[in-house]
Amino acid sequence: MTRLPPVPWTARADLAELVAALGPGNLRWVGGAVRDTLLGQPVKDVDAATPLLPEEVQHRLAATGLRSVPTGIAHGTITAVLAEGPVEVTTLRRDVATDGRHATVAFATEWRDDAARRDFTINALYADPVTLEISDYFGGLADLADRRVRFIGDPAERIREDHLRILRYYRFQARFGAELDPAAEAACAELAPTLKGLSRERVAAELLNLLGLSDPASTVARMDKAGVLPIALPERTPDGISLLSQVIAWEQAHAIAPDPLRRLAALLPADVRLADGAAARLRLSTAQRKRLSKAAGRGGDDAMDARALAYRLGMAEALDQMALTGGDPAPIVGWTVPAFPLKGGAIIARGIQAGPDVARILRMAEDRWVAEGFPDAGRATQLLEASIADAKIA
Structure with missing residues (x-):
């Protein structure tokens, strides 16, 4: 016993x-x-x-x-x-x-x-x-x-009872499986079209759970070959599986925790409109949609260093960009994004009337502060003075 x-x-x-x-x-x-x-x-x-x-x-x-x-x-x-x-x-x-x-x-x-x-x-x-x-x-x-994931009874019958079991099979197989069950694999491929009848939220939850596992790349590749991924994620790109493998390798190489949303971004096109459409179809949260959209715009900030990228986009978004483009995250690992130490009141106190000029000068000073690598408040004040002088307020 x-x-x-x-x-x-x-x-x-x-x-x-x-x-x-x-x-x-x-x-x-x-x-x-x-x-x-x-x-x-x-x-x-x-x-x-x-x-x-x-x-x-x-x-x-x-x-x-x-x-x-x-x-x-x-x-x-x-x-x-x-x-x-x-x-x-x-x-x-x-x-x-x-x-x-x-x-x-x-x-x-x-x-x-x-x-x-x-x-x-x-x-x-x-x-x-x-x-x-x-x-x-x-x-x-x-x-x-x-280490075999096997349905109780006939796989096709069990899937017909609950279509979500197709995605659950792949998730459990990725987590626990070593030996494939041919009957389960065949049933999932045969009944893949039944996924269309499920709520988008349930499909999204299972996809993200799968993508959050240690290394689901080979499982996702099997899903694609079996015709399951094209139904669960029709927006996927032909090279998405390859990019997913690269992102996973990047996370592992830099000791960065697996991130399902980042990995989902790897499967989606580098097209903001299409990525946002996929996020909307899957009924992802507003925050998740924004993050996927930023990831889809990857490459547009190539000239920006890692810390500037983290400041402008956010830490998670910066890591997404670097993972998807093969960048080096070392400068921001363990780094806390600082807050710009100045407010518009500091400009008004120098005799400049509240309005568009204040916002413009503040942006100038902030851009210089970021370009100099986030210096202390004293240096930020000097950069503000220089920005006021350069603004040439009439």
Whole structure:
């Protein structure tokens, strides 16, 4: 019998309180916490499954003084608010009907029924909170050992139930997989057109999650070859995969953390209008759209040094530009972008009337300050005096 190794999270006192509140045999840890612990990877969130109905979970938690929030009660999820972090407790479920986007579920009483509705075998591993024994209904332990991401049951059928599983497959394969599953690869290619029926937000979230992994370049290349990427990201360029690989290599060479938005920019054309259109289609935030647009305008500031670029565009935007063009980020790594030490009041105090001239002089002084490498306030004042003299105010 395989057991979870005794790691810190399994010994949490607040989790023991949760287990005691629900009663013997009424809770098992499931999903990512179990999978990642078996892989020796850090665990971020702990999720639990229970045969108890949501209302009974709430009642038992309240009876023992534990607070809960009905975060997804319609789907059986109650969040237990614990001292060391929240835990989602979800009633066992089975699918009644699916349409590729949404599922109608019914509560179940058998652990295997709950496991059968999960996407991949490595995500359907349950651990007893007391003995730490693993319940494996579909060969997930063997797949984990082989680093293989495999659908539970027929891949095509599982994808037809939820089209987003295509993108989830590639994300999990990029993160955990070493050995490819031919049946999964074929099903994803065959059913790639079904991605068109998904919300743009869900597609964007999965793409960014994938691109945020350590090195997803080979996976993205397979997605492109299989016809998945052209549907998920029709704006991609023919040389985008190659540029993505270069950006990843640049990040690794300079010890810069992976950035999914920067990597998305590598896949998109160096065309502000087209990049902005892709961001809008994916329903990205305003800040994300602006950043992608700046990245698409790469090369227009070639004459500007790294610190000036960071000051003018922003730190993340400057790193984007350098990653996409192969620049050296050393001057700005660990550097804090300074604030220009002067305001318009300093100009007005010298007898110049408020208005356009003040803004023009301030820009002149700021440009000189940036060109000199951000000197101290004393030197900034000298540059202001020179700018006033050169402005030749009538």
